[in-house]
Amino acid sequence: MVRAELAARLNDREYTNWLKAGRCLLILKDGLLPFTDRHMRAFHGDLLNQSAVLRSPCRDSCKPRGNKLSGCKVCSEWQKAILRHHRQPDATVNWDNCFPPYWRTDHWEVAKAFMPRGQAKVKGADKCDAPALLNLINYCTYFSSVDPKLVREVIRCRNELMHSSEYRVTDDWMQHYWTALNHFVNQFRHVPEMATVGNKIDEMLTLNLSIYVSGLDQMDSGGLDDGLEVDFVSHKESGADVGQWEAELLEEMLQELLHAADEDTDSQTQDTERLLERFGYDGSFLLRDSSTVRGAYCLCVRKAPFVHTYRLLRSADGWCLQQDSTVRPPTFRTLEALIEGYRRAAVVGIAPLTDPLDKTRVRNSLGEEFLYMEMNNSSSSVY
Ligand SMILES: [Zn+2]
Numbered sequence: 001m002v003r004a005e006l007a008a009r010l011n012d013r014e015y016t017n018w019l020k021a022g023r024c025l026l027i028l029k030d031g032l033l034p035f036t037d038r039h040m041r042a043f044h045g046d047l048l049n050q051s052a053v054l055r056s057p058c059r060d061s062c063k064p065r066g067n068k069l070s071g072c073k074v075c076s077e078w079q080k081a082i083l084r085h086h087r088q089p090d091a092t093v094n095w096d097n098c099f100p101p102y103w104r105t106d107h108w109e110v111a112k113a114f115m116p117r118g119q120a121k122v123k124g125a126d127k128c129d130a131p132a133l134l135n136l137i138n139y140c141t142y143f144s145s146v147d148p149k150l151v152r153e154v155i156r157c158r159n160e161l162m163h164s165s166e167y168r169v170t171d172d173w174m175q176h177y178w179t180a181l182n183h184f185v186n187q188f189r190h191v192p193e194m195a196t197v198g199n200k201i202d203e204m205l206t207l208n209l210s211i212y213v214s215g216l217d218q219m220d221s222g223g224l225d226d227g228l229e230v231d232f233v234s235h236k237e238s239g240a241d242v243g244q245w246e247a248e249l250l251e252e253m254l255q256e257l258l259h260a261a262d263e264d265t266d267s268q269t270q271d272t273e274r275l276l277e278r279f280g281y282d283g284s285f286l287l288r289d290s291s292t293v294r295g296a297y298c299l300c301v302r303k304a305p306f307v308h309t310y311r312l313l314r315s316a317d318g319w320c321l322q323q324d325s326t327v328r329p330p331t332f333r334t335l336e337a338l339i340e341g342y343r344r345a346a347v348v349g350i351a352p353l354t355d356p357l358d359k360t361r362v363r364n365s366l367g368e369e370f371l372y373m374e375m376n377n378s379s380s381s382v383y
Contacts, residue, residue, distance in 0.1 A: 006243065014168035016209040019242070021161050021169060021177055022249040024201050028154075028181070029130040031197035035188065036111070036133050036143075037125040043085070043142040044107030053077045058101035069095040078103045082113045085141045087148065096120060114139040118255065129252055131158060146187050153180045162253055163271060178205055209242065250275075254286075254357070272300050273307040276357060283354030287312075287335070297335065303351035310350070312338065321350070 009015050048055050054077055062071035069079060078100060083089040097112040097119035112119040115132045122128060137143045138151045157177045161169060181201055188194035254275060276284055285301040297312040299321065311322040318333040332338035343353045
């Protein structure tokens, strides 16, 4: 059964396209990581050499509030230096990614100012994902050796991939993606760690995942003789790898959803719904940033055939769930308390919450459980 579901997915060419394209981003990230880390270290060293103010410690334990930072003299100087090296200083800079008192000692804390939202808890280059590195290269002028047009094209493809409906992309799309990756990777010919990236990407994109299916079928039918045993083992392992790839890609999607940008309201809402539809079950829920109100949250709960979204409102007394009713909803001191409250007691008009669909859950259980999930998702046709 499990294998049959995986086989069904791997027989869907456009789904395997999606999976392989996502895999390429991880290959790219591994190659880019040492380069961006070294480059940022050098950039950080240059900044420190140029300014005595930057070499002195933060005076006020400065902390961004939301996306704004009005820091001490030292942190303001760091802010100016970062903006001076930003390709789009007038665009939104995600100061809330950073802990300014570390700017003096940690080059990666500076790098995070050039990245998409959601980096605040990421400590160190090796914890970053592909879009974080790509955006750093795109926005920071210290990466002048890379043509920003080429990196932007890869970012654009990556965003299309992550928001593709039904987790599928066409062959034409793949061809374009391959070209974009090639052009981008060619910029790094002088970087030793990038030397094999182009080849690995080529291998991944030409890999035929449907060949695993024959092995999976044999396992299901139990029609094995001695001669097939070697094949059996290798297919089994490959199947497990593919399941792991799926889990990793999902983890990234989930991570992005939790910190989705404000401007893309519709696709963000759809992404949340798709994720819960496909990987959750009744009662699965996730908490995400509100796409329309910064600092507010939405609670999304799956109750087939729908994914219900509730806005969480903050008042002086704490948090409550916005409801279309005359009954005043209870207020909880913290978000955690609110969720616990609704998990414990069923409330009329609210879909019951059972399990959070969170990053840990994806990491720990989807790697295994993902294979058990339904491939034919009937609820997706409801919308
Ligand atoms: Zn400061």
